[in-house]
Amino acid sequence: MSQQNENQSQADTQTKKLGIGTDEWVAQHDKRLARRVGALGVLDFLNEKVSNRTRYVALLLAAIAFGFFVDNQYLLRIASNLGVFLMMTIGINIVLGFAGLLDLGFVAFYGFGAYAYALTSSSQLNQHWPTYLSVPAIVITTAFLGYLVSLPSRRLFGDYLAIVTLFFGQIFIQLVLSSDSITFPGHTDSTDITGGSNGIPGLDPFKFFGQPFKSTTDYYWLLLIVLTLLLIAVTRIDRTRVGRAWRTVREDPLASQSMGIKVNNLKTLAFIVGAAIAGFAGAIFAGIQSAVFINGFDVPLLTLVYAAVILGGSGSIPGSIIGAFVMSVLPEILRVQNYSEMLFITVLVLTIGVIGKTWKRFALNIVSVVVIGYIVKLALNASQLATTPSKIWAIAPVSKALRYWLVLPSNRIVWGNIAFVALVALVAYYSIAREKIKPLLLPLIAYISIFLWEDRLVADANTTRQLIIGAMLVVLMIVRPQGFLGKARVEVL
Amino acid sequence: MGYFGQQLVNGLTLGGVYALIALGYSLVYGVLQILNFAHGDVYMVGAFLGYFVEIGLGGPLHSKVPVPVMIFIMFAVSMIGTGLLGIIIERFAYRPLRKSSRIAPLISALGVSILLQNAALLLFSANIRTYDTSSFIPSTLGFSLGSITIDSVRLTVLVLALILMFALSRWVNKTQLGRAMRAIAVDRDAAVMMGIDIDRVIRWTFFVGAALAGAAGVMNGLLLRGVSNGMGFVPGLKGFTAAVIGGIGSIPGAMFGGLLLGVVESLTQGYLSTNFSDFYTFILLIAVMLLRPNGLFGKKAIVKA
Numbered sequence: 001m002s003q004q005n006e007n008q009s010q011a012d013t014q015t016k017k018l019g020i021g022t023d024e025w026v027a028q029h030d031k032r033l034a035r036r037v038g039a040l041g042v043l044d045f046l047n048e049k050v051s052n053r054t055r056y057v058a059l060l061l062a063a064i065a066f067g068f069f070v071d072n073q074y075l076l077r078i079a080s081n082l083g084v085f086l087m088m089t090i091g092i093n094i095v096l097g098f099a100g101l102l103d104l105g106f107v108a109f110y111g112f113g114a115y116a117y118a119l120t121s122s123s124q125l126n127q128h129w130p131t132y133l134s135v136p137a138i139v140i141t142t143a144f145l146g147y148l149v150s151l152p153s154r155r156l157f158g159d160y161l162a163i164v165t166l167f168f169g170q171i172f173i174q175l176v177l178s179s180d181s182i183t184f185p186g187h188t189d190s191t192d193i194t195g196g197s198n199g200i201p202g203l204d205p206f207k208f209f210g211q212p213f214k215s216t217t218d219y220y221w222l223l224l225i226v227l228t229l230l231l232i233a234v235t236r237i238d239r240t241r242v243g244r245a246w247r248t249v250r251e252d253p254l255a256s257q258s259m260g261i262k263v264n265n266l267k268t269l270a271f272i273v274g275a276a277i278a279g280f281a282g283a284i285f286a287g288i289q290s291a292v293f294i295n296g297f298d299v300p301l302l303t304l305v306y307a308a309v310i311l312g313g314s315g316s317i318p319g320s321i322i323g324a325f326v327m328s329v330l331p332e333i334l335r336v337q338n339y340s341e342m343l344f345i346t347v348l349v350l351t352i353g354v355i356g357k358t359w360k361r362f363a364l365n366i367v368s369v370v371v372i373g374y375i376v377k378l379a380l381n382a383s384q385l386a387t388t389p390s391k392i393w394a395i396a397p398v399s400k401a402l403r404y405w406l407v408l409p410s411n412r413i414v415w416g417n418i419a420f421v422a423l424v425a426l427v428a429y430y431s432i433a434r435e436k437i438k439p440l441l442l443p444l445i446a447y448i449s450i451f452l453w454e455d456r457l458v459a460d461a462n463t464t465r466q467l468i469i470g471a472m473l474v475v476l477m478i479v480r481p482q483g484f485l486g487k488a489r490v491e492v493l
Numbered sequence: 494m495g496y497f498g499q500q501l502v503n504g505l506t507l508g509g510v511y512a513l514i515a516l517g518y519s520l521v522y523g524v525l526q527i528l529n530f531a532h533g534d535v536y537m538v539g540a541f542l543g544y545f546v547e548i549g550l551g552g553p554l555h556s557k558v559p560v561p562v563m564i565f566i567m568f569a570v571s572m573i574g575t576g577l578l579g580i581i582i583e584r585f586a587y588r589p590l591r592k593s594s595r596i597a598p599l600i601s602a603l604g605v606s607i608l609l610q611n612a613a614l615l616l617f618s619a620n621i622r623t624y625d626t627s628s629f630i631p632s633t634l635g636f637s638l639g640s641i642t643i644d645s646v647r648l649t650v651l652v653l654a655l656i657l658m659f660a661l662s663r664w665v666n667k668t669q670l671g672r673a674m675r676a677i678a679v680d681r682d683a684a685v686m687m688g689i690d691i692d693r694v695i696r697w698t699f700f701v702g703a704a705l706a707g708a709a710g711v712m713n714g715l716l717l718r719g720v721s722n723g724m725g726f727v728p729g730l731k732g733f734t735a736a737v738i739g740g741i742g743s744i745p746g747a748m749f750g751g752l753l754l755g756v757v758e759s760l761t762q763g764y765l766s767t768n769f770s771d772f773y774t775f776i777l778l779i780a781v782m783l784l785r786p787n788g789l790f791g792k793k794a795i796v797k798a
Contacts, residue, residue: 102596152779156786159528159599163733164782170730171775178768299726303607310600417616424612428585456615466611473604478589481597 052318059321060228067220076216077288078332083223084285085328088305089312089320090227090234091277096306097315097486098243099270100250104302105149105165108172109275111297113142113282115176115194118292121204124195131206131287138283139276146275150268169302176294199293206287219288226284230277235317246270250315300466304328307469311476313486322484327469334461344453352446361439368443369450373405376447380407406454416456423448431478495640500763501756506647506716508755509654513709514732515739515747516661517702523678523742524698525591530602531582532706533729534609535575539707540720541613542571544622553625560629564649564715571711572704579703580696588692606725613722621719650712657708658748661701665744670697678742706732727771731758734774738781740791749790 070076088110095103120127120134129137149168156164180196194200205213206222213219237243248256249266257263286292308327312319334340349366356362409415426448430441457464476483514536521529546567551557558566586605590598626646635644665671673694676684685691713728714720735754739746754774761773781788 100596102599152783156782159522159595160737160782162599163528163730163737164778167730167734167775167778170727171772174769174771303603306600306603420612420615428581431585431589460615463611463614466607467615470604470607470609470611474586474601474608477593477597477601477604478586481590481593 055318056231063224067217067224073216076220078329080216080219080223080288081285082324082328083220083227084281084288085305085308086227086321086324087223087230087277087281087284089308089324090230090317091274091281092305092309093314093317093320094234094237094246094277095270095274096309097320098238098246098250099267100246101267101270102159102162103165103271103274104162104306105168105172106274106278107297107299107302107305108169109142109146109278110282110285110301111172111176111292111294112145113138113279114286114292114297115200115282116141116279117283117286118200118203119193121287122200122202124200125193128204131208135206135280135283139280142279142282143272143276145279146271146273147268149275150271169299173294173298194294197294199291201291203286203290203292205290206284213287216288219284223284226280231317238317242266242269303466303469307473310473310483313483316483316485319483319485331461331465334465337458340458340461344458348446348449352442355442365439365443365446369446370405372443372447373450377405377407402450402454406451408455412455416452419448419452420456423452496763497760498638498641500759502641502643502647504756504759505752506651506755507759508752509651509658510709510712510716510751511728511731511735511754512748512751513654513657513705513712514728515735515751516658516744517706518733518736519739519741519744519747520674520698520702522736524674524681524695525587525598526595527587527598528602528733529582529587529702530599530729531586531605531609532702532732533725533727534606534613535578535582535703535725536706536710536713536728536732537613537720537722537725538578538609539571539575539710540714540724541617541622541710542574542707543567543711543714544624544720546570547624553628556629563629567711568653568708571707575707575710576700576704579699579706582703583695583699588695610722610725617722619722621721623717623719624714626715626717646715646717650715653708654712657705661705662744664701670694674698731774734778737788738778740785740788743788743790746788746790750788 066079067076070079088106092103092106095101095106116138117134119125120129120137121131122128149165152164176194177196179194180192180198181190182193206219207213213222245256245261245266248259248261249263253263304327308323309320310323311326312321312323330343333343352365352369353362356365423445426441426445430438430445433441457467514532517532517535518529521527521532547553547556547563550563550566556563582605586601587598590601630646630649635642635648637643665674673684673689674697676687676689677691677694681691709728709732710720710725713724718724731754732751735750736747737750738753739748739750741747754777757777758770758774762770765773785791
């Protein structure tokens with residue numbers, strides 16, 4: 001009890017220190033010094049010693065080298081998808097990060113761009129526009145759509161805006177799904193516009209000056225150019241009058257309005273810019289895929305993009321890049337079992353390292369997990385409860401190594417489900433447990449997560465990914481609401 | 494007339510379900526000013542709990558207890574289970590964020606929603622289940638008013654929804670806890686100074702709101718719709734829309750908004766087009782937002798004192 005009070009009072013002083021007139025940097029000086037040990041220290045060092053400009057240049061050079069030396073179409077496809085994803089996170093960063101509008105209909109603009117490209121460059125409506133005509137037309141139309149959506153939305157804020165725009169996204173999906181048999185007035189037969197749930201296949205590739213794009217490599221270069229220009233533009237906008245005005249609107253609409261800032265116009269502008277970028281990204285995506293399907297533009301994509309922006313820190317462009325990288329490449333890695341195994345073990349070990357803070361605690365935790373595993377295995381072997389699995393579930397080398405240590409029950413589904421519920425309960429308990437109990441819980445949680453991963457999750461990559469995203473959003477909001485690289489809001493007390 | 498009346502009855506039944514969901518949003522919004530995005534998924538969990546109780550009692554065809562008792566147990570278990578789930582969600586996802594910015598609980602709620610949906614996918618698989626109501630309540634059972642037939646399932650759902658709404662307004666208006674809840678909605682700081690245990694009230698609010706969503710989930714199952722892990726999203730959206738139309742934070746508003754939404758949806762489906770009914774709901778929402786931004790029953794909010 002006294003321990004809890006102590007924690008409480010510590011937290012109180014922490015908030016008091018951040019009051020008006022206290023510099024955040026000074027207030028957190030002790031905390032920063034304390035962080036400098038263990039696994040986080042290395043990350044901290046990298047974070048502080050390298051300038052932003054160096055990082056951007058390094059990234060660009062790496063991207064150019066990637067385009068020159070990599071010939072694997074699969075890798076280029078992943079890289080191009082990352083590029084499209086990055087465009088979206090940058091777009092959301094403008095709407096949410098700069099202007100502070102939670103626009104949950106963002107993916108609809110992206111989908112609109114993709115469908116608009118599909119309709120102007122396929123046999124669906126027998127339109128084959130040249131790319132230099134169709135893409136600008138799409139960007140302008142999407143921007144106009146963004147303007148239309150902003151009209152009712154700019155009177156709303158916060159939760160209302162979120163739900164209205166989310167609804168708007170659903171409407172887009174419903175319209176596309178139902179527009180495969182539309183009867184125009186004066187006609188008796190119905191026209192198929194969007195192909196409904198079948199989508200529109202067989203789109204033309206991008207074509208410039210009579211030269212059609214031949215492979216993903218061409219799209220990769222296009223995306224690299226577009227992204228470079230976009231990143232330069234966005235970092236510049238952030239420093240202009242409009243960028244500063246957006247920030248004030250985000251922090252306090254009422255105060256900025258009384259300072260003479262035209263809040264409504266700025267909100268509309270953020271919507272328009274965000275929508276235009278999303279539409280552009282959608283058109284490129286449609287070109288790469290050479291087909292569009294409506295389920296690609298539904299809520300899962302929305303959560304993925306938002307998770308990326310929030311993970312990196314909304315308002316921070318480097319944060320968005322990291323977030324996009326994690327969220328877009330991670331699923332591809334999770335798809336290959338061998339990589340996903342390695343990634344899982346790495347993340348687990350890193351997490352234990354970060355929570356343990358010191359190297360000594362870290363080593364102690366790892367040893368405890370190994371010991372727990374052996375005890376469980378030996379106990380079950382002695383009581384003859386453990387059954388040898390008839391077939392090996394996981395094929396990755398890591399799994400094969402783990403097999404000698406981990407219990408693999410014959411009924412994996414049931415035991416996996418029990419482990420899942422137990423893990424959720426333990427993690428929840430951990431978050432409210434007393435400091436003395438926490439170190440005891442940690443190895444247990446780690447063991448159960450390995451068990452769950454090997455027995456259940458590894459075979460179900462998609463669900464796993466979503467579970468991780470969901471848990472990450474909740475934990476992130478509690479631990480670090482501003483994301484990895486975002487700046488904490490100045491809360492007026 | 495008969496067709497119109499039939500659509501009206503269908504709409505009211507659907508509206509009852511929406512109203513119950515909307516009430517959960519409104520209650521939570523009233524005390525915490527947060528939008529509980531995970532509410533639709535609580536509704537999904539409620540539907541699953543009802544399904545498992547039905548299976549546990551011997552399934553739709555070979556029930557071990559009489560049908561009314563079975564339905565009662567389904568509702569009771571589902572409401573208590575989802576109520577507890579609501580308390581857990583509040584404790585772990587919202588309480589740590591009570592002092593942070595407005596957007597943080599919203600995103601945390603989004604996370605809870607994703608977690609619940611995928612946890613259900615992992616635990617219960619992607620199969621769509623049905624309560625198979627018609628095998629224990631014959632669809633011919635019921636009565637007719639002229640050319641309008643009201644079958645017994647719809648009647649049960651409608652009557653239960655009305656009873657729950659009535660019980661809720663009694664709870665909010667007559668009990669001490671309800672009074673405390675209203676006090677917190679008006680001014681949280683003042684309520685604390687008056688000695689109200691704010692955590693306890695918020696816990697109960699989440700319990701009641703989530704239990705209503707659980708009841709709505711079972712009703713959805715009884716109305717012969719599928720039970721699956723993604724079923725909560727659209728009704729959750731509609732429930733929130735209903736709460737906003739009625740004026741969020743207002744309890745009669747949520748009830749009226751839900752019923753109105755159900756009727757509008759049913760009538761547009763009956764007369765205009767089945768494919769675009771959500772579109773009309775959306776237009777209704779936008780119209781209300783433009784004409785009465787605080788909803789039909791809402792009070793004008795003072796943004797900053």
